[in-house]
Amino acid sequence: MAHAKSKNHPAPADVENPKTHPDPNSNAVKDPSDWVTGDEPMTGAQASYLKTLSEQAHDPKAFDPELDKAEASQRIDALKQKTGR
Numbered sequence: 001m002a003h004a005k006s007k008n009h010p011a012p013a014d015v016e017n018p019k020t021h022p023d024p025n026s027n028a029v030k031d032p033s034d035w036v037t038g039d040e041p042m043t044g045a046q047a048s049y050l051k052t053l054s055e056q057a058h059d060p061k062a063f064d065p066e067l068d069k070a071e072a073s074q075r076i077d078a079l080k081q082k083t084g085r
Helices: 044-056 069-083
Strands: none
Touching: 044 069
């Protein structure tokens, strides 16, 4: 049995790839201070990455297990710039 194309869903060839043509009005990238869950404890992945970056940057005080998600993200970004990663 052949499947009919839905009028509500364009064929894949008719859809632009959002990875190659991102919507400039998209909110996919938000400032961490604007995150709804930014005040929750950092994730295990953030803690692990932050610990690694703080060691690579020779800045052990940059790792603080009490950081929230937003603070951890900002510190990770700063350490990435510092280490060139």
